[in-house]
Amino acid sequence: xxxxxxxxxxxxxxxxxxxxxxxxxxxxxxxxxxxxxxxxxxxxxxxxxxxxxxxxxxxxxxxxxxxxxxxxxxxxxxxxxxxxxxxxxxxxxxxxxxxxxxxxxxxxxxxxxxxxxxxxxxxxxxxxxxx
Amino acid sequence: xxxxxxxxxxxxxxxxxxxxxxxxxxxxxxxxxxxxxxxxxxxxxxxxxxxxxxxxxxxxxxxxxxxxxxxxxxxxxxxxxxxxxxxxxxxxxxxxxxxxxxxxxxxxxxxxxxxxxxxxxxxxxxx
Numbered sequence: 001x002x003x004x005x006x007x008x009x010x011x012x013x014x015x016x017x018x019x020x021x022x023x024x025x026x027x028x029x030x031x032x033x034x035x036x037x038x039x040x041x042x043x044x045x046x047x048x049x050x051x052x053x054x055x056x057x058x059x060x061x062x063x064x065x066x067x068x069x070x071x072x073x074x075x076x077x078x079x080x081x082x083x084x085x086x087x088x089x090x091x092x093x094x095x096x097x098x099x100x101x102x103x104x105x106x107x108x109x110x111x112x113x114x115x116x117x118x119x120x121x122x123x124x125x126x127x128x129x130x131x
Numbered sequence: 132x133x134x135x136x137x138x139x140x141x142x143x144x145x146x147x148x149x150x151x152x153x154x155x156x157x158x159x160x161x162x163x164x165x166x167x168x169x170x171x172x173x174x175x176x177x178x179x180x181x182x183x184x185x186x187x188x189x190x191x192x193x194x195x196x197x198x199x200x201x202x203x204x205x206x207x208x209x210x211x212x213x214x215x216x217x218x219x220x221x222x223x224x225x226x227x228x229x230x231x232x233x234x235x236x237x238x239x240x241x242x243x244x245x246x247x248x249x250x251x252x253x254x255x256x257x258x
Binding site: 028031032034038039041048049051052056075088121123125127129 | 159162163165166169173174176177178179180181183184185187188191200204207208211214215218243246247249250251253254
């Protein structure tokens, strides 16, 4: 059999990048990141149930610069997963398959995740009295 | 001896995921349930940010909050189990490794849900 120069299976590198592809990859990546986020959330709940001393220790970790960066990234991941998840539900129902709409909604999920994340963090900083 | 099994019954449970559409369907159901729960969660977190132990415990001690948070933890863990299982099915091909990943994922997510919900109940019932 001749070794023709053709792809044997749909590897990612043969495709031209587009918003639809990015949003699909991001959906899986953010989903995996949110598994880590859920572990952190449960840790926080366990700390809350353990008592004030341990809770303030854990709050100190989350309140640090690195902690805040991680939580900001997780908020972004959650909002991105939410938006692209809703988009996937529409696609499961057979909608959004025209090239224009498919691409436009893919781009919109990124716009949504950034804006909603900034809004959530604005609310959080306001609640803390920092704004 | 005559084989009385139908062709369908012979192939059931033999796919890569060992089951049919149930996994896909329940993944979507948990996804729909996550929409209001995630909104509730992020808004609650943002609005109570900066609180000390007493104020967070008081927040979680409210019956409605405790119920919604318990549902959020349970649904998150279930949805996570289904999503990560799909990832395992895509990338982990060797039988032993896949079984190990399946066990880790299943026990891990159930353990996580148990710890989360127990903590919520402990605060609710003032343990």
